Amino acid sequence: MQRTSRTVVTRPEDPGNDERLSAPPNAVVPTARCGFYTLVVSLDPTDALRQRADLVSMIAHELRGPITTIKGIAATSRTHFAALSDEDKLEFLELIEQEAARMLEVVGQVSLAMKLSAGVLMMQTGPADLAAIVREGVSAAGLDADRPFEHDLDDITIEGDHARLVEVVRQVIRNAGAYSPPGEPIGVALHASGDNAVIEFVDRGPGIPEDKRDHLFTTFPNWRPAGYEEVQGTGLGLFISRGIVAEHQGEISIEDAPGGGTMLRIRLPLKGTERG
Numbered sequence: 704m705q706r707t708s709r710t711v712v713t714r715p716e717d718p719g720n721d722e723r724l725s726a727p728p729n730a731v732v733p734t735a736r737c738g739f740y741t742l743v744v745s746l747d748p749t750d751a752l753r754q755r756a757d758l759v760s761m762i763a764h765e766l767r768g769p770i771t772t773i774k775g776i777a778a779t780s781r782t783h784f785a786a787l788s789d790e791d792k793l794e795f796l797e798l799i800e801q802e803a804a805r806m807l808e809v810v811g812q813v814s815l816a817m818k819l820s821a822g823v824l825m826m827q828t829g830p831a832d833l834a835a836i837v838r839e840g841v842s843a844a845g846l847d848a849d850r851p852f853e854h855d856l857d858d859i860t861i862e863g864d865h866a867r868l869v870e871v872v873r874q875v876i877r878n879a880g881a882y883s884p885p886g887e888p889i890g891v892a893l894h895a896s897g898d899n900a901v902i903e904f905v906d907r908g909p910g911i912p913e914d915k916r917d918h919l920f921t922t923f924p925n926w927r928p929a930g931y932e933e934v935q936g937t938g939l940g941l942f943i944s945r946g947i948v949a950e951h952q953g954e955i956s957i958e959d960a961p962g963g964g965t966m967l968r969i970r971l972p973l974k975g976t977e978r979g
Contacts, residue, residue: 718869765809765937769802812939815870816922819946824867826950831863833893833900833971841891846880853890857911859900861971874940875904875967881934882927883908883964887958899953899970908965916957920945944969973979 776795780787787795818824834856841852879889883906890905909928911919918924924938941955948955953971960966 721744749920753896757890759919761937762809766806769805773799781831812937812943815943816939816946817941820922824946824950826867827865827955828862828864830860831865831868833859833861833868833902836865836868837872837891837893837902840869841876843869843873844880846876846889847885849886850880851886851888853888854892856891856893857895859893859895859973861939861951861973863951863971864947867950871944871947871969872902874944875969878940879904879906879908879965879967882906882931896970898973900973902971904967904969905960905964907960910959910963912958919957920955 743973777801780792780795815824837854837856847943876889876891887907889907890903892901892903892905894901909930911928915926918926920940920941922942924941943956948969948971951971953969955967955969958966958968
């Protein structure tokens with residue numbers, strides 16, 4: 704028998720009006736009428752403990768690698784410091800910086816995911832220039848300099864949280880870079896369609912089977928395409944992206960890209976916005 708679960712979501716226009724929803728454990732419930740995508744937490748204590756254990760296990764797994772690297776560098780430096788050249792010391796410092804950045808990424812993603820799951824992510828809305836947001840998010844993704852990008856961006860300004868939308872673009876671009884061959888282009892297009900601003904991200908990776916697409920937006924996706932099983936990361940990027948987009952009353956979806964690969968499409972409402 705399938706256990707049910709319950710979560711509480713609050714309409715933005717009426718913070719005192721709670722709505723209780725029933726859904727299977729671990730589901731991500733789209734509540735577009737109230738602006739949240741919420742991870743449903745089971746009322747069954749066993750399920751709640753299992754979810755916490757999964758989260759702790761994932762964090763431990765992602766932090767173990769960087770911590771092991773930093774510990775090894777520290778031990779080597781302490782034992783052989785006098786024999787190390789300046790180049791060796793500089794290389795060790797660069798490795799420490801890289802591994803520390805990995806740990807910060809894990810902490811940041813887990814923090815965002817937990818706030819989205821609890822429905823307590825703070826938003827600061829105002830005029831949001833989507834073309835500028837796309838450019839900033841691409842830059843923040845930090846992909847290799849030789850990765851080509853193909854931009855086709857119209858001038859569209861909506862009401863939204865600039866920083867949160869930059870985070871969405873950053874997460875999506877990082878995913879596209881991680882799951883497509885090095886040197887292959889990533890395309891980003893921004894245009895208006897009906898009542899929505901549409902951002903489309905296209906990569907030349909192996910694509911995502913239709914039956915795996917919804918799963919990738921959950922908190923613990925355990926699927927990787929063939930050839931990419933060892934890609935590092937928490938797997939929370941698309942969950943975070945969908946949650947932030949939902950906070951903007953928008954939608955995010957995955958489909959096959961023309962000519963192969965993956966297209967991720969984001970739709971954001973144009974109501975009360977400006978188009979260039």
